Amino acid sequence: KAGVTQTPRYLIKTRGQQVTLSCSPISGHRSVSWYQQTPGQGLQFLFEYFSETQRNKGNFPGRFSGRQFSNSRSEMNVSTLELGDSALYLCASSLFLRATGDTGELFFGEGSRLTVL
Amino acid sequence: QQQVKQSPQSLIVQKGGISIINCAYENTAFDYFPWYQQFPGKGPALLIAIRPDVSEKKEGRFTISFNKSAKQFSLHIMDSQPGDSATYFCAASTGNQFYFGTGTSLTVIP
Numbered sequence: 001k002a003g004v005t006q007t008p009r010y011l012i013k014t015r016g017q018q019v020t021l022s023c024s025p026i027s028g029h030r031s032v033s034w035y036q037q038t039p040g041q042g043l044q045f046l047f048e049y050f051s052e053t054q055r056n057k058g059n060f061p062g063r064f065s066g067r068q069f070s071n072s073r074s075e076m077n078v079s080t081l082e083l084g085d086s087a088l089y090l091c092a093s094s095l096f097l098r099a100t101g102d103t104g105e106l107f108f109g110e111g112s113r114l115t116v117l
Numbered sequence: 118q119q120q121v122k123q124s125p126q127s128l129i130v131q132k133g134g135i136s137i138i139n140c141a142y143e144n145t146a147f148d149y150f151p152w153y154q155q156f157p158g159k160g161p162a163l164l165i166a167i168r169p170d171v172s173e174k175k176e177g178r179f180t181i182s183f184n185k186s187a188k189q190f191s192l193h194i195m196d197s198q199p200g201d202s203a204t205y206f207c208a209a210s211t212g213n214q215f216y217f218g219t220g221t222s223l224t225v226i227p
Contacts, residue, residue, distance in 0.1 A: 004160070031213060042123070042206060042219035043161070056214045090160055094213070105151070106215060108160030 002027065004109035006091050012115045018079040021112045025072050025093030031055075032074040033106065034066060037088040046089075049074055050096075078114075086116045120144060121209050123218025130225050136194040138221045140207035143188060147209035152181065152192050153217075155204045164205070165192070197225045 005024040013019050025032050033056075034046040045058035049068035066076040072093075078085055092106040122141045130136045140150075149168060153161035167174045167181040167190065174181045180193040194201055202225050207218040 033213070033215070035217075040126075040219060043208075043217035045214060045216070048213055050213075056212075092160075105163050105166075106153075106161075108153075108162065110158065110160045 004091055004093050004107055006089075006109035006112050008112055009110065010113050010115075012117060013081050014117050015081055015083060017081050018077060019081060019114060020075055020077045021089055021091075021114075023074045023076075023091030023093075023109060025074070025091075026107055029093035029095055029107070030072050031094045031096060032068055032072065033092045033094075034074070034076050035090045035092065036060075037090055037111070038086075043090065046076065081116045083116050086114060088113050119219065120216035121207060121218045123207050123221060125221060126219070127222045128224070130197045130223065132197065132199060132225055132227050134197050134225075136192075136197045136201070136223055136225070138192045138205055138207070138223075139189065140191065140209075140218050141187075141189045142209045142216075144209070144211065144216075145188070146211045147216075149210045150181070150183065150190050151208050151210075151215075152179075153206045153208065155206065155220075161206055194223075197223075199225045199227050201225050 007022045031050045033048040035043040048056040052068045063079045068074045088111040090111045092108045151166035152164045154164040155161040165176050165179050178195045183190045205221045208215050
C-alpha cells in the first residue's frame with residue numbers, strides 16, 4: 001500500500017513569490033492535514049480537510065490556504081512568501097474524522113522542504 | 118501558545134541506557150496522546166499512543182507513563198540503541214486536531 005506522497009520534495013523561492021504544494025493521501029484515507037515544521041517550533045497545525053471541506057484551521061495568516069479534491073488529494077498554497085515561511089511542510093492523512101474511541105492515527109508524508117530567499 | 122510542552126530539547130544517552138522524554142499539557146479535553154518518531158529526511162511515524170483512562174502502556178522497549186492529575190505524560194525507552202537516534206514528538210489531540218510538542222532530538226552513543 002503506497003504511503004502519503006508529497007511533491008515537490010524540495011523547492012527554492014524568493015520573497016514575494018507564491019508556492020503550491022501537493023499531497024496524495026493513502027488510498028482510502030479521506031482526511032488530510034497540513035503541518036509546518038521548523039526547528040524549535042515543532043509541528044504547527046495549518047489546516048485539515050475532510051471530504052473537500054476545511055474542518056479545522058490553525059493560527060496562520062490568510063496567505064496560507066488549501067483545498068482538497070474529490071479524490072482526497074490536497075494542495076496547499078502560500079502567497080507572498082516571506083523568509084519566515086522557510087520550513088518543512090508535512091502532509092498527514094488519516095482514515096476518517098476521528099470520533100471518540102477511534103485512534104485516528106496520522107500517517108505523514110516525507111514533506112516538502114521550502115526555502116525562501 | 119504551545120498547547121503541549123516537551124522537554125528536554127535534546128538528549129544524549131549511552132547504548133543500553135534509559136531515555137526519558139517528558140510532556141505536559143493544560144487542556145483537559147485532550148483524549149489521545151501519541152508519540153511520533155522522526156528520522157532525518159522522513160516524516161514522523163506513530164511510535165506508541167495512550168488514552169487517559171490508563172496510566173501506562175508498554176510496547177517492547179517503549180513505555181508511556183501517563184499522569185492524568187498532573188497532566189503529564191512521558192516516553193521511556195529502555196535499553197536504548199543507536200538505531201533509536203531520532204527526533205521524538207509528543208502530541209495531544211481532541212477530535213481531529215493534533216497539538217505537537219517541540220520535539221526531542223535523541224542521540225544514542227554506541
